[in-house]
Amino acid sequence: MRVLYCHCAYAKVVPEDVKKDVLARLSGSGIAFDAVADLCELSARKDPALARLADGGETRIAACFPRAVQWLFHAAGTPLPDDGVEVWNMREQSADDVAAGLLRGVEV
Amino acid sequence: MSVKLDGKRLRIVLYEGDGAEPLEPQRRFETLLGLLEDGHSVTRAAPGGTVASADRADHLVIGQFTDKPADIAANGAGVLRFVDISDCAADDIRGTVASEISAAGGENPGGWKPWFPVIDYERCTNCLQCLTFCLFDVYGVEGVSQDPEGKGQITVQKEANCKIDCPACSRVCPEAAIMFPKYKKGPINGDVVRAEDLESESMKVDISALLGGDIYSALRTRQKDARQRFSTERDESKALLERKRCLKKLQKQFDIPDEVLMTLPSAGKIEERARRAREKAERRKERSQTMRDRGPVTEEDWGI
Numbered sequence: 001m002r003v004l005y006c007h008c009a010y011a012k013v014v015p016e017d018v019k020k021d022v023l024a025r026l027s028g029s030g031i032a033f034d035a036v037a038d039l040c041e042l043s044a045r046k047d048p049a050l051a052r053l054a055d056g057g058e059t060r061i062a063a064c065f066p067r068a069v070q071w072l073f074h075a076a077g078t079p080l081p082d083d084g085v086e087v088w089n090m091r092e093q094s095a096d097d098v099a100a101g102l103l104r105g106v107e108v
Numbered sequence: 109m110s111v112k113l114d115g116k117r118l119r120i121v122l123y124e125g126d127g128a129e130p131l132e133p134q135r136r137f138e139t140l141l142g143l144l145e146d147g148h149s150v151t152r153a154a155p156g157g158t159v160a161s162a163d164r165a166d167h168l169v170i171g172q173f174t175d176k177p178a179d180i181a182a183n184g185a186g187v188l189r190f191v192d193i194s195d196c197a198a199d200d201i202r203g204t205v206a207s208e209i210s211a212a213g214g215e216n217p218g219g220w221k222p223w224f225p226v227i228d229y230e231r232c233t234n235c236l237q238c239l240t241f242c243l244f245d246v247y248g249v250e251g252v253s254q255d256p257e258g259k260g261q262i263t264v265q266k267e268a269n270c271k272i273d274c275p276a277c278s279r280v281c282p283e284a285a286i287m288f289p290k291y292k293k294g295p296i297n298g299d300v301v302r303a304e305d306l307e308s309e310s311m312k313v314d315i316s317a318l319l320g321g322d323i324y325s326a327l328r329t330r331q332k333d334a335r336q337r338f339s340t341e342r343d344e345s346k347a348l349l350e351r352k353r354c355l356k357k358l359q360k361q362f363d364i365p366d367e368v369l370m371t372l373p374s375a376g377k378i379e380e381r382a383r384r385a386r387e388k389a390e391r392r393k394e395r396s397q398t399m400r401d402r403g404p405v406t407e408e409d410w411g412i
Contacts, residue, residue, distance in 0.1 A: 002158050007144040010221045011290040013297070020141065027137040032157020035140060036149040040222035040289055044267040049119065049149060052160035068289040068298025071226045075264060091297070 002056045003033035003102050006063035010038050014064060014090045021095035022062055022102070029103055039063055043072040051078040058084040060102050064091045115215025118168045118189075120205060121151045127175035129194075130154075138198035139170075146202055147217030168208055170201065187212070223290055224267035225277055231285035231301065234262055238277045238286060243368070244269040246277075258394075274368045282306075 005026055008014040026033055034053060036042055042050050053059075054073050059080075063069050066087035073080045088098040120143060124130045131139065136152075143150045151159045166187040172194040191208055193201050206216050225238070225246065239247040239262055246269045249260030275296050278286035284301045295301040 002160070008290075009144055009147055013290050013292060023141060023144070024137050027140055027152070028133050030154060032152055032154040032159045034149070034151045034160050035144055037144045037147045037217060038222055040224075041147070041217070041220070042149070043226070044222050044224055045114065045117075047117065048165065049117075049160070052165070056158070056160060064289055065294075065298030065300075067228060067300065068226060068287050071228050071287065071298075072289065074229070075226050 001058045004053055004059060004061045005033060005035040006039045007037050018090045018095045022090060022098050025099040031106055039072050043076045046076045050076045054078045054080050061087045062090055062098050062102055063087060065089055118209055118212060118214045119165045120148050121153050121167055121169045123169050123171035124154045128171040128173050135198055139201050142198050142202045143205060221272050223272045224270040225264055226287045226289060227264060228285045228287060231283045233283055236262055237280050241280045242277050244271060246270045271365060271368050274365050276364050
């Protein structure tokens with residue numbers, strides 16, 4: 001299982017406290033994870049990093065709306081697999097819910 | 109402003125595996141947060157975890173090294189640069205990373221808010237209204253020769269041409285298939301599209317109205333009135349005030365930035381643009397038909 005965290009660095013649409021709290025819990029958990037500054041930017045750049053991130057089996061993503069995340073990957077030519085991907089929405093869900101979802105089943 | 113989207117980026121790895129001491133929790137958090145705020149993507153590598161593969165990417169590996177981390181070197185990475193951050197505060201690490209990236213010929217991120225349309229192809233009906241409507245050549249079509257109808261598939265081709273904070277094209281999409289993930293409200297921000305969204309006036313801007321109807325007429329009339337008032341009264345402040353009032357009203361109604369409204373061409377020019385787009389699509393269709401009639405390309409065609 002892999003974890004991907006998006007910091008949405010270039011806009012203020014994701015609440016700062018939620019972003020920081022989720023990042024702090026990931027950082028403090030001891031797990032390995034990938035963090036990107038901004039998925040939108042990587043998608044616009046068609047960054048090869050997205051292909052590496054999309055190609056990892058079971059993946060839990062902390063970002064924004066699942067529909068946006070799905071098509072951002074698609075727009076970069078690296079669609080997410082149909083199965084095994086969970087997207088947690090930091091725009092609407094609490095840091096508690098997102099962190100619990102990301103770290104579900106992980107020994108912290 | 110010209111935006112370059114193809115600069116070389118290095119993958120940054122905060123390495124805490126074998127051969128390195130883990131960072132103190134608060135320092136780790138501050139380091140990750142600082143690098144992300146600077147626009148970098150960072151992988152935290154730790155024992156027992158799984159992260160995206162190295163895949164020949166160039167890496168900048170930071171950590172409190174006691175030995176060279178052999179497992180990264182054996183993981184298929186491209187050029188590796190190691191930076192020991194044992195004695196660095198989180199803020200210093202940000203500066204060090206930026207310097208190392210520059211020294212490696214890489215590009216430091218930043219300078220552009222990634223604002224561009226993202227198409228939901230499960231909703232898109234390929235009506236090409238967005239292509240016709242967009243004034244900035246953000247959209248294009250691809251796969252014309254593979255399309256039996258010769259129409260091709262709408263795509264976003266020039267993301268950096270998009271006007272920051274302008275969601276106008278999403279409002280002409282009859283299926284709410286165009287998202288701007290950094291927009292404040294749904295469904296344009298990627299939230300689920302509900303039946304009431306498609307009915308909502310804020311989601312439905314009739315393109316025919318934009319091509320000569322209410323909004324454009326209102327803008328032109330107001331601009332004309334403002335110009336007349338300016339020429340008769342010679343009162344620059346009044347004219348500017350009128351212009352601002354007009355733009356504010358339009359901006360509030362459709363959330364369209366001043367910059368975009370200011371660059372609206374005449375209704376005639378927009379219609380001319382739509383006509384050219386239609387002709388271009390027709391020419392593509394004809395070319396595609398010609399290719400199908402000719403049959404497969406032979407060795408002779410290639411001069412072999």
